[in-house]
Amino acid sequence: MRLAFVLALLISFAGTARAETELIFWNFWDQKFITPVIASFEADHPGVKIRSEQLNWGNGLDKIVVALANGRAPDICELGSTWTGKFMSEGVLLDLTDRVSDLRSQYLLWEPAMWEGRIYGMPWLVGTRVLFYNRSLFKAAGLNPDIPPRTWEELIAAAKAIHQPDKGIYGFGVNAGEGHILYKKFLPFVWGNGGSIIDDAGNFCFDSPATREALEFYRRLMVFGLKEKQDILDDAFKKGRLGLEISGSWNFAKYPKEAPDLDFGTALTPAPAADRGSSSSFLGGEILVLFKTCKDPQMATEFVRYLTRAEYTLPITKEALVSFPANKAAFQDDFFQKNPKLGVFVKQMETGVHPPVHPLWIELESIINDAVEKVLYGGSIDEVLGSAATAYERVRLQFEERRQAAASAVQPASLPASAPGAILAGSLPGWMVVLLVLIAVGTLVNAILLIFIYGEVKKNAA
Amino acid sequence: MRAAGHSGSSQPARKPLFALLLLLPWILTFLVFWLYPLAFSFLLSFCDYDVFHEGAFRWTGLDNFTRLFGDSRFHQAFGNTLFFVLGTTPVTTVLALALALLIERMRAFQTLFRSAFFLPSIISIVVIATIFKSFYAPDGVLNEICAFVGIAPHAWLIETAWAMPAIMAMDIWSSVGYYMVLFLAALKSVPAQLYEAAEVDGAGEWAQFRHITLPQIRGMALFIIVINTIRSWQVFPEIFTLTRGGPLGTTDTLVHRVYEAAFRYHEMGYASAMAWVLFAVIMGLSLIQMRILREKS
Numbered sequence A: 001m002r003l004a005f006v007l008a009l010l011i012s013f014a015g016t017a018r019a020e021t022e023l024i025f026w027n028f029w030d031q032k033f034i035t036p037v038i039a040s041f042e043a044d045h046p047g048v049k050i051r052s053e054q055l056n057w058g059n060g061l062d063k064i065v066v067a068l069a070n071g072r073a074p075d076i077c078e079l080g081s082t083w084t085g086k087f088m089s090e091g092v093l094l095d096l097t098d099r100v101s102d103l104r105s106q107y108l109l110w111e112p113a114m115w116e117g118r119i120y121g122m123p124w125l126v127g128t129r130v131l132f133y134n135r136s137l138f139k140a141a142g143l144n145p146d147i148p149p150r151t152w153e154e155l156i157a158a159a160k161a162i163h164q165p166d167k168g169i170y171g172f173g174v175n176a177g178e179g180h181i182l183y184k185k186f187l188p189f190v191w192g193n194g195g196s197i198i199d200d201a202g203n204f205c206f207d208s209p210a211t212r213e214a215l216e217f218y219r220r221l222m223v224f225g226l227k228e229k230q231d232i233l234d235d236a237f238k239k240g241r242l243g244l245e246i247s248g249s250w251n252f253a254k255y256p257k258e259a260p261d262l263d264f265g266t267a268l269t270p271a272p273a274a275d276r277g278s279s280s281s282f283l284g285g286e287i288l289v290l291f292k293t294c295k296d297p298q299m300a301t302e303f304v305r306y307l308t309r310a311e312y313t314l315p316i317t318k319e320a321l322v323s324f325p326a327n328k329a330a331f332q333d334d335f336f337q338k339n340p341k342l343g344v345f346v347k348q349m350e351t352g353v354h355p356p357v358h359p360l361w362i363e364l365e366s367i368i369n370d371a372v373e374k375v376l377y378g379g380s381i382d383e384v385l386g387s388a389a390t391a392y393e394r395v396r397l398q399f400e401e402r403r404q405a406a407a408s409a410v411q412p413a414s415l416p417a418s419a420p421g422a423i424l425a426g427s428l429p430g431w432m433v434v435l436l437v438l439i440a441v442g443t444l445v446n447a448i449l450l451i452f453i454y455g456e457v458k459k460n461a462a
Numbered sequence B: 001m002r003a004a005g006h007s008g009s010s011q012p013a014r015k016p017l018f019a020l021l022l023l024l025p026w027i028l029t030f031l032v033f034w035l036y037p038l039a040f041s042f043l044l045s046f047c048d049y050d051v052f053h054e055g056a057f058r059w060t061g062l063d064n065f066t067r068l069f070g071d072s073r074f075h076q077a078f079g080n081t082l083f084f085v086l087g088t089t090p091v092t093t094v095l096a097l098a099l100a101l102l103i104e105r106m107r108a109f110q111t112l113f114r115s116a117f118f119l120p121s122i123i124s125i126v127v128i129a130t131i132f133k134s135f136y137a138p139d140g141v142l143n144e145i146c147a148f149v150g151i152a153p154h155a156w157l158i159e160t161a162w163a164m165p166a167i168m169a170m171d172i173w174s175s176v177g178y179y180m181v182l183f184l185a186a187l188k189s190v191p192a193q194l195y196e197a198a199e200v201d202g203a204g205e206w207a208q209f210r211h212i213t214l215p216q217i218r219g220m221a222l223f224i225i226v227i228n229t230i231r232s233w234q235v236f237p238e239i240f241t242l243t244r245g246g247p248l249g250t251t252d253t254l255v256h257r258v259y260e261a262a263f264r265y266h267e268m269g270y271a272s273a274m275a276w277v278l279f280a281v282i283m284g285l286s287l288i289q290m291r292i293l294r295e296k297s
Helices: A002-017 A031-044 A060-069 A084-089 A097-106 A135-140 A152-162 A179-192 A209-222 A230-238 A249-253 A297-307 A310-320 A328-332 A334-338 A340-351 A361-376 A381-408 A419-427 A430-461 B002-008 B012-044 B063-070 B072-105 B110-122 B125-135 B141-149 B163-188 B192-200 B205-216 B218-233 B237-242 B254-264 B268-295
Strands: A021-027 A048-054 A076-080 A122-127 A129-134 A170-175 A225-228 A242-248 A264-267 A284-290 B047-050 B056-059
Touching: A021 A031, A021 A060, A021 A297, A031 A048, A031 A297, A031 A310, A048 A297, A060 A076, A060 B254, A076 A084, A076 A297, A084 A284, A084 A361, A097 A297, A122 A297, A122 A310, A129 A135, A129 A340, A135 A152, A152 A170, A152 A209, A152 A242, A170 A179, A170 A209, A170 A230, A179 A209, A179 A361, A209 A225, A209 A361, A209 A381, A225 A230, A230 A242, A230 A249, A242 A249, A249 A340, A264 A340, A284 A297, A297 A310, A310 A328, A310 A334, A334 A340, A361 A381, A381 B047, A381 B056, A430 B012, B012 B047, B012 B268, B047 B268, B063 B268, B072 B110, B072 B163, B072 B218, B072 B254, B110 B163, B125 B141, B125 B163, B125 B237, B163 B218, B163 B237, B192 B205, B205 B218, B218 B268, B237 B254, B254 B268
Parallel strands: A021 A048, A021 A076, A170 A225, A170 A242
Antiparallel strands: A076 A284, A122 A284, A129 A242, A129 A264, B047 B056
């Protein structure tokens, strides 16, 4: 009885859910930013339902990959802009070129949404980092707080003037201890100096003179620095113990509240020299993509175009303060004029660089991290750059080998899929199948136990 | 069980089926969540598996295992893990025993101290790691204590020499209470007459400990050493929250390497191979430990 009832209930649930189009949207944001947009989208598009599910940055990528491997990818998904290269090169994303190319001129951050000339995503939010400097410490060190350092030499000079470690005051915040994100902190110096990681012909060129110079500069700078993790550097800056650091807009969510007296400024990151190179920064963000398994590409594209509008992305910037709309129209908002310190970010984005979109980016990233970290801990620049090149060569060969082997091998029969499970799973979501099985087994066991106990009791009574 | 046998005696044919039915919930979860993934990962360790495409397996034989031998990061992680195990397991065990002996002798406040020491083991390790992160921070409590005693401050999690010991200290702090409670349970079950008899014979404190307490709690000690060793080989959340294997790979451990291979580089086959090597190491060590500690008795 109970089983039949539960079954009927579950099936009726599944039935109603499929009456209208329901699109699953995976994202990383507090749902208070997402729910209102979905509500107004659903009001404009009767018969469409968007179900938003929140992932977290700790294991979100794992979840997406695992879902993909099981053929259960969401219809619409937010991807970090450094992940997209892998997904695009693996061919698991839907080509959106014909559906969104009319928006090209109105948005930033197309690079990580494009692969071999085609568009596979819609830029949503974008973030960058600028130079933060403590005006009080500048004054105390005899520096002019209205002229933040514009070149590498000026940056070193300022850090040196401020640096007094015995008093607990440090010149520049040098990122260390977070080996997995050092590339974000160091690459801007390479880019500003005209260097890059992969050249136009697709060859590794990180071991160039431009990188060497940047590393030498970085090594001179770190003498007047505090080597710590980003959050500890931000905290030291908040407490007025750090003169300069390169950091993000997330600080504006804390500094005005937690340290109202902190007198600080923001500026474009310094260029190598007044007559050479340029100011550069790390540009990253969020890209919205549709997986090839998307149930309704037409409607999903419609939603993605809707969600990235300035009116829906600005509230995220204003409240969360971690990233900015990719839609350039948003920068006309007087919010940026009223907050000149945040306006610097908008200007920095013009010269910001996104890391290369490359199928081996994750490997490249860790090669760069290793190189920077070794120099941080006193490694010789020559050796470090040499081993970076060797490491890349090894990874590239392995990649080629694998690609050839995969191409020549006949697609092997996939491992035995559980046949009865597959039949059920075809019509019901996985968790429902598991639940059903558990309920069925539980009820069965309950029934048997009851019969058994009843028998025993009767026997004893007799 | 006795009741089942009793009822089965009248219908002998149904007995095994009935037992199977009773075991079904457990067997089912065992098969689905344990045996299937286990077998899957074993097969996977001989494959190159592309997670981005459903069912894209390529048999590569022993390639993953031979690659492990040449992987310097794996070697470093192995060394680090060994260092971690050797540095934490004996200290935790001895400290837990010492605390248990002390607390067992306390007349007043026994419960209070017992709870206080046990508390860390009910807190999530991620929470503990976050607390220790601020404890080890440049202007954290540890550096303030150091300044008070006259020791120069350190960036505990940034310096290559200190990062691993700092994590080990945290691990000892967070796990010692759990083993202490286990030791306490064992101590309580030692019959009091044994001590009384020993006192009559004029045995001193040390002799009592050496010849009565230790032999009596041997079983528990064995259990603690074995599970503590297994747990230490698998150290991961502390590493992931505090250092992610840095600086310069000095806190990289085997499970962290498995995680990186699987979920950062998406090399599921290679990660499975590593996991199976770790399994073999733990299995072997546990067998050796059990043999050594059993033979003595």
